[in-house]
Amino acid sequence: MSPHPSPTPRPLADLNALSEDAFARHFAGVLEHSPHYARVAARQRPFADAEAAARAFMDAACSGTPEEQLALIRAHPDLAGKAALAGELTAESAGEQASAGLDRLSPEEYAEFGRLNAAYHEKFGLPYVVCVRENDKASIFAGARRRLEHTPEQEREAALREIGRIARLRVLDLITSRDMSEAPRVKVRLGENNYGKADVQLFKVFRDTPRHEVRDVRVRVAMTGDFGAAHVDGDNTGLLATDTVRNTVYALAKTGFAGSVEEFGKELVRHFVAAGPRVQGAFAEFTEHLWSRIEVDGQGHDHSFVRQMPKHTARVEGDGQTFRVTSGIEELYVLKTTRSGWAGYLLDEPYTTLPETTDRVMATFVTARWEYAVAGCDYDDVWARAYRQIQETFTDHYSPSLQNTLYRLGEAVLDRCPEISRVWFQLPNKHHLPYNLARFGLENNGEIFHVDPEPYGLMEGWVERA
Structure with a gap:
């Protein structure tokens, strides 16, 4: 059967002035199949704002005896359960489950909900209650699996907290500002x-x-x-x-x-x-x-x-x-005074002013991190081998670019350290620029440099096993 539509939102001032019966009718659907709680909340009026009204319902949900609390929890439907398939959800529940995509599940997802719902009823004698408007399908599934580890008392408390969140959003849906001077509250999770x-x-x-x-x-x-x-x-x-x-x-x-x-x-x-x-x-x-x-x-x-x-x-x-381990190096400052250049790049671009060179100072702060191909190892030994290899490889080649050096460093580390699956580098180019001594009548034969702190080139990349 079709669910009854939700009431039209009304200004808080009007709701504060309603009779208890009229107030209870307006908010009857806030707590699932439990309209009597609306009368409990009505007796807390007048409410200063919409959040105060929402808190009254949240407090009411937790105010009953343990037996009343369990009855309130059991009044909620299973997610993607028989009531949903039969079209027997309340208007509020139907809209909420649809907002999380629970009305558009794959056969595998329906089957998974069936298994989780059955496990919940078997362990706790309760449905799995969650504020679906603050979740998506993935987090709803993950929450159910996680909460199955609860004790019955922990699960009762968790379910009541979720009912409070559901109630808050439903109350806010039913209250509007007459003059719209109060900005609408954004719905968040x-x-x-x-x-x-x-x-x-x-x-x-x-x-x-x-x-x-x-x-x-x-x-x-x-x-x-x-x-x-x-x-x-x-x-x-x-x-x-x-x-x-x-x-x-x-x-x-x-x-x-x-x-x-x-x-x-x-x-x-x-x-x-x-x-x-x-x-x-x-x-x-x-x-x-x-x-x-x-x-x-x-x-x-x-x-x-x-x-x-x-x-x-x-x-x-x-x-x-189980663990995921990443190790690395920071602030390894390395420099070579020759056997580095930067040439063969795009020169006919109108804003290019840098001249080519085949002999320059190359310096960089090496930042590296790597992931492991094994569950455990002698991490200090791997770190020491990678640390030494980075320094050795920095020395052993002519570097046409810092990019080429980055790749060579990664290749050498992976060769020396089979425990590592892939390695990432960040290499800033710490520019060492020949200083103009000609104005002082002096020659600069690659001896005096100005170290330019910024801006600088920055190269980053992963080197991975093929």
Whole structure:
């Protein structure tokens, strides 16, 4: 049968003045098949604005006894279920499911909804309730699979939060401004998000022998998961404080940071996925400053160090079981005083003024990052091999362009490091321009240069295994 149409929106001032019966009729469809909640909300009038009216319905949805709350949840239809196929949804539900494309599913998608709905009823005795207007098909599927891991109590709370969101949007749909002086509220949904702690400055000294080792790392940790309630409703239930995240980094470093930053990243991801009730994944990013021993009488000192310029970078992300690791290098400043040029390029373009050259200074800050073809390895050893190979390859050829050098660097790194699947480079051209000494009566035989800080050429690219 066809659903009854929704009421025409009315100004809030009119709704505040309605009788309780008329108010309840206008908002009867806000909470699915539960018109009596509109009377509860009516008794909270007058409302200062539309959001206050929406909050009254959201509060009403959570105000009942546990049995009443379960009845409200069970009043909602299965998504893409029998009621939808039979045309028996309320006008509100029909429009909402259509807005997410649930009336245009493929046979495979219908079958998947059938499996998820059945699993929900088997585990919780409840339908899967989600505010579809704040989601798309992919996030609706993902949310159902994720929430099947809930306890019954967690799922009841999650369903009520979603009902509150549904109610809010339905109430706002039914209220309009008489003079239109109040701008209409845009309908939004929460997109991809994360939270955590950044710029955690971690320094660790290894003192198990008289010859100390040091690790100096800037850490960022962020978590992903079911954080919609915090963003939309200001509900922080089940969230880890970012101060806790910082403290955890230092505490786990005591025993968990004994090798590479990449392995420490896996330890952090495992911890936060397990510790946060709403956390489904996490990532850790590292920028490690490298320190070399100060040489005294030709020997590296046991406990005195000098910081080096290049940095070891890494990112580890995962769900606590599987991980995606990326490693890299930043601020490796390399330069060759000859065996580089720039010639054979397009010269007849009207704005070209740069002369060709087959002998120039070439300098660049190498930024590199690479992905792995293996699930695990000795990350520090791979990094050291890639670091050495980049420097060696920079020296071993005449460079007709920085682009050609980028390609050669990638080819050499992949040859030396079979653990790496592909490598990305960013190479800015740090221009060293011969300085005009002729005005001083001096010759400049490729000895004196002005280093021009900006603007500069910039080359970026991936080199991948074929």
